[in-house]
Amino acid sequence: MKKTIIPLLIFAITFIFTGCGSTKETLTEMEKVQKQLNEMEGYQCKATLKRISNKGETTYDTKQYYKSTGEYRLELLSPETVAGNYTVFDGTRVLQYNPRIQGKIIKDVPESQQRNELFLGQFLKNYMQSEGVTVDAMALDETQCTVLEAVIPGNDPHLSTEKLWIDNSTLKPVQFIIYDENGKERYVLNYTEFEYNPQFDPALFQIE
Numbered sequence: 001m002k003k004t005i006i007p008l009l010i011f012a013i014t015f016i017f018t019g020c021g022s023t024k025e026t027l028t029e030m031e032k033v034q035k036q037l038n039e040m041e042g043y044q045c046k047a048t049l050k051r052i053s054n055k056g057e058t059t060y061d062t063k064q065y066y067k068s069t070g071e072y073r074l075e076l077l078s079p080e081t082v083a084g085n086y087t088v089f090d091g092t093r094v095l096q097y098n099p100r101i102q103g104k105i106i107k108d109v110p111e112s113q114q115r116n117e118l119f120l121g122q123f124l125k126n127y128m129q130s131e132g133v134t135v136d137a138m139a140l141d142e143t144q145c146t147v148l149e150a151v152i153p154g155n156d157p158h159l160s161t162e163k164l165w166i167d168n169s170t171l172k173p174v175q176f177i178i179y180d181e182n183g184k185e186r187y188v189l190n191y192t193e194f195e196y197n198p199q200f201d202p203a204l205f206q207i208e
Helices: 002-018 029-038 120-129
Strands: 042-053 056-067 072-078 086-089 094-097 135-140 143-151 161-167 173-179 185-196
Touching (some): 029 143, 029 161, 120 143, 120 161
Antiparallel strands (some): 042 056, 042 185, 056 072, 072 086, 135 143, 143 161, 173 185
């Protein structure tokens, strides 16, 4: 009888410490990243945006607000020549505000793929639809990251592929780069602050 009980007891103890452990602890880094992104209902962030063209580079300090239902707000904080400008999409219409021009507000602005691609919600859509996407593990300034790559649909030669670096410890984005058809960097976003699923003031996305 003892010979039967002991193996059963060992099995029970092993099950308690392995089978009943926290699921979160057993997830791979990639699974943790995917879970966090799948649960994202929105975000707000501050990021440095570098735009690279044949004429040179321009750098902006920006603030983004984004809802998974599609609404967004993009504010320019610097340089001084553009500080105070912002663009809002309420789900139907796009508005641009520029305090330096007469009238200040421009309504019914056409949708822009280049602007839309700067938001992580659009990246996730592209990632889910891309075939043959890659996932890498990489260090960025000594931060261990998971790197996701997606193909951008459409025929714009300046918007071909994109990569997103996610910090494995915080699960927050660190860097986001959009490449042209030749593999050259066109837009580089470096995130300085990032918050998942904040409580948004509804006025942020309203167009009066």
